[in-house]
Amino acid sequence: MTEINREIILDVKHLEVTFVNNKKSFRAVKDVNFEIYKGETFALVGESGSGKTTIGRAIIGLNDTSNGDIIYKGKKINTHLSKQESKDLTRQMQMIFQDPAASLNERATISYCIAEGLDNFKLYKDEKEKQEKIDNALKSVGLLPEHKSRYPHEFSGGQRQRVGIARAMVMEPDFIIADEPISALDVSIRAQVLNLMNKFKEERGLTYLFIAHDLSVVRYFSDRIAVIHKGRIVEIAPTEDLFAYPLHPYTRSLLQSVPMPDPRIEKSKELLIYDESKRDLSGEKPKLREIVKDHYVFMNDREKAEYEIKLEKMIKDKEESNK
């Protein structure tokens, strides 16, 4: 990536999402900050319940935010928007959902599913253009135009997810939130869907926010990664940096949890279990701070000193093993 003059497409500042149930409230997302540059794939990784999906949904406006700003192309979007503004935003920002079986209307034909957005924004001049757009959308995801009159339950999981992608792509968006798009899919077709998403990224210069928990997929697919734990971002780094030099203990245990395809290594591997109660949390309140360029860690001054030593050691080890 060229580092100079990267245009920020989405800027999330001090985002907080609170769910209120009667009088009890639960903060699912706490003080989250990140920037997404135009044309990159930014991944949010964390265990289930960590708030990844909530962040994605807050950005697209499905969840209300209780604090902080979401700034898309220089405009704050988590406030009350005028009809025209929210219309424009909906066109530019689309979402790919996790479960293709649940996210398609079972009682509507594929043609209706794909044309739903087109109809809402009248993105066609006449019926002929609309049908052409539907046909092209189906072809672009490897489906056949004859599938138009079929119902979602007649398709396989991978085909359904491709319908979900076609539905988002037909709107010609700039920014896509992909909420675990492949975790409900069979392993054999995951690559197909990911390659399809990459194809669209190259063809149309899309920006992705990729939400996932599968680290090997994230490593293959994304440019930068944010690791999230209990609603808080603990580390942000470019993909290879994060895998080479994980600093925060949670990131380290997360990376280590990826199973090795070698049973001997896998068996002898000593597991790092992240337990916040056993950590030394002395010192002032930690914050997300830059340790080296583009590498942010959630830490305070004392931890920063520790991480710097650790980082140096890791770099040295790497160099030695490369020799």
Add this chain to the structure above:
Amino acid sequence: MSKENIISNDSFEFYKVDDSASEVIAAPEYSYWKSVFKTFFSSKIAIFMLVIMLFVILMSFIHPLISKYDNQNMAYINDSSKWYLRPSLEHPFGTDDVGRDMFDMVWAGARTSLFIAIVSTLITTVIGTIVGMFWGFSKKIDVFMIEVYNIVSNVPFTLIVMIISFTLSSGVWQLIFALSCTSWIGTAYFIRVQVMIIRDREYNLASKCLGSSTSKIIFHNIFPYLISVLVTNISRDVPHFISYEVFLSYIGVGLSEKVASLGRIVQTNAKYMQSAPYLFVIPVFVTALISVSLYIVGQTLADASDPRNHMI
């Protein structure tokens, strides 16, 4: 080794794989309504009941047009030879205490009762469904409507109907108003619960992300899922209103003597249960026939309209 047996790269050529071939769906196209009728007509009892239902409905709407039955026409009131005639070819259901033909009277009565039940069901279902869908969808409406529901549903239905029919005097349209003026809220509540179950499913969120308006989501995403519960509801409501009309006429708050209705026929002839049982048994049997056939046809149709029953 001979030369022919040597395998080299030249003996192979690339096979072009047609990716689109694997995407073809071989199964015949699914059509919702076709599957509904296929499932419905696979039940023999339903077909039998449908025939009975159509016969009863056609009889009660066509026969009174031919017989021109008038409940107040008592031409034979002084001719004792026309009273209490047993069922015969001339009078298939016999005659009553003033010499009126029971066959004409029963079908005219069935017409009135069916008309009241169908119109009341129609009003209840249309209002109840529209209100229920918005009620279930919007949390703001819910807060208000749940209180209205609590108040209305705690007042006995019979009391409301009795007061309305006393104040508005008796008549077909007054009875329809009395039956449907509060019962729509029951349907609305039922629909509200169904809507709440499917309201937060992911495909509704997807529609929202695609910019669909609330009314579009309600009518395209939620309404199709309600068809089978609506049919269930209708198939329960029609017999319910028929028996309610019978009950109200029986206790004397329903219709007046001006029009024949099944309820009135049963009520006036109840006293002949032993002396001339056909006067009582036949109208009751016709009432039961209407209720049972409508109910079974409706229930089978409700099952058939649920796509989960379409898989073979």
